[in-house]
Amino acid sequence: MALDAYQKREFKQVGTRPNRPDGVDKVTGRAMYGADVTAPGMLHAKVLRSPHAHARIRSIDTSAAEALPGVKAVVTSADFGVPEDAFLLDVQDHCMAREKALYDGHAVAAVAATSIAAAKAALKLIKVDYEVLPHVTDLDEAMKPGAPVVQAGRAFENVPAGMSENVTHHCEFGHGDLEAGFAKADHVIERSFKTAATHQGYIEPNACLASVTADGKADLWVCTQGQFFYRTLCSAILGMEASQLRVTASEIGGGFGGKTMVYMEPVALALSRKAGRPVKLVLTRDEVFRATGPTVSSSMDIKIGMTKDGRITAAQARLRYSGGAFHCGTVDFGAQAAFAAYDLDAVRSLGWNVMTNRPKESAYRAPGAPLSIYAVESVVDELCQHFGLDPLEVRLKNAADKGTKSSYGPTFDQIGLKATLEAAKAHPHYAAPLGPNQGRGLSCGFWFNFGGNTCVSLSVNTDGTVGVTEGNPDIGGSRASISLMAAEELGIPYDKIRTIVADTSSLGYNDVTDGSRVTFAVGLATIKAARDAIKKMCSRAAKIWGIDEDAVEWVDGAAVPAGPNAGKFPPMTLAEIAAVSAETGGPICGHHEVNADGAGVSFGVHLCDIEVDPETGATKVLRYTVFQDAGKAVHPSYVEGQMQGGAVQGIGWALNEEYIYGADGKLQNPGFLDYRIPVASDLPMIDTVILEIPNPGHPYGVRGVGETGIVPPLAAIANAVSRAVGVRMTELPMSPPKLQKALAEKG
Amino acid sequence: MKTIQVSTTINGDPVEFICTPDETLLDVLRNRLSLTGAKEGCGTGDCGACSVTVNGRLVCSCLVLGAEAQDAEISTIEGMADGDTLHPLQRAFIEHAALQCGICTPGILVAAKALLEKNPDPTEEELRYWLAGNLCRCTGYDKIIRAVQVAAAEMRGA
C-alpha cells in the first residue's frame, strides 16, 4: 500500500472542532484583507472602462490626463506586449482591451495618481475614439448565422463546420447505443433549459497593491486564491522573471473561484513600473460585477428515457455555454458532470462554447456542473412524476457506485452516492408532511475534486512547537484543518501548531485554491511533511540512544524504542528531541512536494421544502437539508460551513441571481441592490448530514467538500416548485415574474 | 476641495481629523484613522460590511459623511473587545465557526451587538431581519444566527 493511501485509524484530533487560528484577528477587525494594505508613497489607481458592449478602439488620447497635477502614470494596451500564448493573450486582453472593447465594462486605460479624486478626474480627460460595433449578449442569438462576431478566428478545429464563428469549442463524452436505449424506454422526456449567468458575489472587491522598483524587482500584495498562479500570469504579461516578482496573498474576503484569475493586477504592476511608486488598485462593486467573475450562461437540451419501473435506459445532453467574450472550456466540466450520478448503459453529453459580448467567465464553485445537473435532475424528476415513482428510489435504482463506468470515462472507486441517498431516505425531513402550495424537491450533485501541485514545509521549533508553511490562501478555515492534521500525525496538541500561508518566494509552487483541493492535497502534503519530520526525529533519538534508527518508532508525540529488542529507553517527546536538536544535527524540518492524484469524487443529495405564493409567484424556502460525503471531516464545523454556504449560493442562483443585459448590451444590475444574493431573512437554517465514505487516495480518507454543495440546489428548488404548483420551470432564475406568468398560463 | 476639521469620539477616545466634504465616514475611518476593520463591500449601503454605530444608532459608515461625525459618539469593531477580553459575540463567532472568509464579520458583529442592546432575546426571525442588511456569501447565515443566539443567551445569563 502506498504511503499516501487510506489507512483506517482512530483519530484523536481530526474530527474535533477547535477554534480557528485566525479567529481573533477576524472578529476584532485586525485581519488584513486586500484593500487594507498601504505602502509609503503609495499612489491610487482607477480604471477607465468601455461604455459599449462591442467597439473598435480607433485611438486613445491620454495626454490631457497625463498633464493633470497629481497624475503619475497612465497605461493602455500599448504598455503591454502581445503574448504568443493564446491563453495568456486572452488573460491580458481581459485586463486591458487591445483592438476592441469586447463587453460593457472592459478596461481600456488606467491611471495612477496621488489621490483617488485625482485619478477619477484624470479618467474623464482620457479621450477614447470608439467605432461602435453590433453586439450580442444572448448565447442562442450568438450561435445564429449572421450574429455579430465577438472575436474572429478563435474556433478550435473540433467545432463542426458551418457553425457561427462565435462557437469556439466542441466536446463529446459518453458510451453505449443511445438509439437502442431510447427504444427500450417506456417514456422519453426531452426538454430545453436556460440559465442566466451569475457572479461569485464575494463581499470583498478585488484589490491589490503593486510595487515595482527601478531594478526590476516587484512585490504584489493581493487578495487571491492563488498567489503562485498570479505570479505566473503577471510575470509573463509584464515580461518579468518569476523570481523577481514576489506575490503575497492577503486574507481573502471570499472567492468561490472568482479570485483564481487576474483582472487588474497586471495593470497595477504596469502603473507602478511606469510611475516608479507603489500603486494600490481597489475595484468598486460596480467594476466587480462588470469586469470580473461571472459564470457561464447556458442553454441546454436534455433527453432521458425511463422504463415504468424507474430504470433509465438512455440519456443525452446537448449543452451550449457562453464564457463571455473569450474561449472557455467550462462546458467540458458541465458535459462530464451531467450524468455522473447515474450508472448508465447509453449516455452522451455534447457541449459547445459560444462567445458573447460579456466579461470573461471565471470559475465559480464546481464550474459548469450546477447547470447541466440542474437540467438532468429536472428531467429525471419529471419522469418520476410521470410514472408516479418515488424520486429517491429512482435515484437509488440508477445510482453510480464503485465499479460504475462513469458517463465521462473513468470507472469509479469507492464513492458515497448511495450512502447519501440512503441517509436522505432515512431522514425525518423526507417523511415530514407538507401544506398547501408547498412542495419537496431533491437533487443529486457531483464534483470531480482535484489534487494538484502542492508543497508544504513543516518546522519543529526548539521549544517543542511546530510551524507549518503552506501555499494556499485560507478561504474558509483551512489553516485550522491543516493544523489539525499536523497535530494528529505528530501527536502534539493543536494549539502547539501555527500554520501560515507563504508568499511565492518562501515556498515551492502550489496550485490555486480551487477544485476543493486544499484539505485534500495540502492535508496530504502536511501529513507527509510531518512523517518526514518524524523520521528525522526518530533518527535523532536513535543517535542519542545509540541504537539503529529503524529501531525507533513514533507513538503519541514521542520517539520510543520499537519493541523490547531495541533497548530500554524512556520515550523522548517531540519537545525533548527539539530542545537538543542543535547537538544532534541541527534544525529539524519536514517537507513534502507532490502533484497529488487521487482526489476522490464527491457526491451530495439535497432535500428542500418550499412554498409558492400562488398570487405573486414568490418562493419561500421552508426547510433545507444537505447530505454530503466528506470522506473524512477534518474540522466538521467548516465542512458543514461549506455545505451550507454552497447550498445558499445555489438557492440564490435558482431564485433570484442573474446578469441582466439591456438591448444596448449593458449590464443593468451591477450592484448588490439588483444582483440579489440571499439575505439572512430569506432563509431557514440549513441542516447538514455529513457522510464519511473514506477516499482511498488520502491517508485519512479526506475528500474535498467545497464545491459539490452548490450543485444540487438548482434542481432541488426547481423540482420542489414544480411539485408545489404543477408548473415545470425550465429557466433560471425562477424569479417571481416568471413564476407568476407560468402560474397564470397554467390557469 | 476645502477640508473640514472634525472633532469626534471614536470607541470612547477623543479624535480629531480633517477630511474633504465628500469623504464618507468609512473613508475617514479606513484611510485617515487606520481603522480598517470596517470594510467597503459596496459603498452603497447594500452589504453592511462597513457597519458602525453613530450615537448608538447602527448605520452604514459608507452612507455617512465624515463631516457629520462632528460631536458624535462612534463605535467600530476595533472598540468591541475590552482590551484582550473578547465580547461574548466575538467569542461565540470563533467558537461556533460563524465566519469563513471573515470579511463580513466586523459588520455583522457590530450589527448584532446593536440588536442585543435593544433586544436581549430576539427570535430567530427578528435576528434574521435585523441582519438582512449584512450580506454574507460564505456561510449561508446558519452558523451566524446560531452564534448570535448563543452569545445572547450568555449575555442574558441564561
Add this chain to the structure above:
Amino acid sequence: MQYVAAKTADEAVALLAGHSGMARVLAGGTDLLVQLKSGMVEPDLVVDIKRIPGMRDITPEAGGFRVGAAVSGAELGEHAGVCAMWPGVVEGFNLIGSTQVQGRATMAGNLCNASPAGDAVPSLVAAGATVRVQGPNGTRDVPILEIPAGPGRTTLAKGEIVTSIFLPGRPDRASDAYLRFIPRTEMDIAVASAGVSLVLGSDGTVESARVALGAVAPTILLAEEAAKVITGTRLDDETLARMATACEAICKPIDDKRGTVEFRTRTAGVLAKRAARIAYDRAGAKA
C-alpha cells in the same frame, strides 16, 4: 463641494436659495450618498438639516403627529403613539433598506427623492398626510401627493425644503397597512406596493378608505375607484377581487430589470387587497 450643517431652517433656505450651482439637502443621506458615490450628482453645496432644532422631533398636534424632516426610520419605529395610530405609515417607512439604512433614512428624504417605488410614500398618501414646506417666500402646507412630479423630480421650488410631515388625527375605529412586493424578503426596491387606510363605521363596514399604489406609474397613484369599491363593505372576497381589478385598471407601470408590466399590475392588485384586509383587521381590533 461645500458642506454646511445649517443651524436654522432660515439659514438652510437662504443657503439653498442663494446658491447658483447645484445644491442638495442632506437629511439621512441614504439616497444622496449613493448618488455621490456613483457620480450621478456632483453638487457644489450640501446642506445638512439634521442639526436644525425640531427637525428630529415627533410632536403631538391636533390629535395627530408632526414628524420632523430628519426623523429616522428607527426613531419613528420607536414612537409608540405614531405606531398605534398609523401602523401602516410606520411599516412602509421601516421597510426601506436595512436596519443600518433605517438608522439614517427619513420619510421626507424618501418623498423628495421622488422615486415611484419609495416605500414611505404610498402610506402617507393613503393617510392624507401633509407636508410643511419652508422657502424663500415663507411656509406652506401641501398634500403629500402634490410633492412628486415624476421619477426623481419634485414640485419644490428653488430654496424650498420640507421641514416636517403632518399625520392627521383619526377616530379609534381606523387603521392602515402597507405591503410591497420584492423578490427577496429585504434589501430590495419595491416592484409594486399598496398602502390602504380605513375608517370603520359602528356597524363594522368600511366608512371611508384611501388606497395608494406604488411603483406602478411615474408617481404614486391614489386609487379612488378601489377605495370606492370597498367603502360600505366588510371586505368579502368578491369585494376584494373587484378592488384588485380596480387597482389593476389604473396601473401604468414600466418593464424593467425589476419586473414586467404584467407582473407589476397584477401584483399591485394582490397587495392592495391584502393590505386592505390587514388594515381592516387592525381597525376592527381597536374597536
